[in-house]
């Protein structure tokens with residue numbers, strides 16, 4: 174409902190890690206928001222999909238066109254779960270020749286310029302879903318996208334410096350297989366990043382004021398926790414930054 178009514182923007186997030194640019198989860202409105210943020214799609218080195226749900230993948234085709242200058246320049250990469258390409262594919266056939274396409278497999282790691290992207294494990298969600306660990310310099314940034322809680326998440330992401338975590342609910346609804354705020358707090362406490370960013374809020378979380386929830390988790394865990402907002406920019410180190418407009 175938050176996406177469908179655009180109570181928050183839904184374009185995903187843009188990572189600038191040294192001279193490598195990656196777009197993660199281009200949901201509805203991504204192309205528009207990228208330009209509002211004065212980011213250049215032609216500078217992207219890769220677009221990564223955690224999964225095929227429309228709030229994460231809606232703008233994948235138009236962003237692929239933008240990354241490849243309308244398909245005239247073969248460049249960049251799409252890194253996506255296999256079910257984004259096979260049954261009822263979200264990546265259209267006609268954009269596929271524009272770029273290099275890699276199917277994500279659990280445990281794989283990809284080199285992209287000076288960074289590496291790892292896909293430590295498959296999440297528990299109704300479609301094939303993978304989080305990622307971005308490794309740049311001596312730092313690691315983990316992204317835990319949509320999933321229901323399971324203990325394997327802690328081991329897979331333990332020790333990351335930065336953690337982005339999708340929190341949809343205040344209370345669990347087993348039917349929709351998403352993390353609730355207490356499960357997110359538990360993960361942050363166990364993984365213990367230097368900084369955690371909560372995002373992907375459902376109505377329940379918006380009503381409970383994400384900033385207040387972030388503060389509560391900070392106090393409980395001793396970890397710096399921030400609630401994402403449209404246009405949030407986080408500096409990871411002098412040169413690295415993350416632009417966020419979900």
Ligand SMILES: [Zn+2]
Pocket residue numbers: 224226298319
């Ligand atoms: Zn989903």
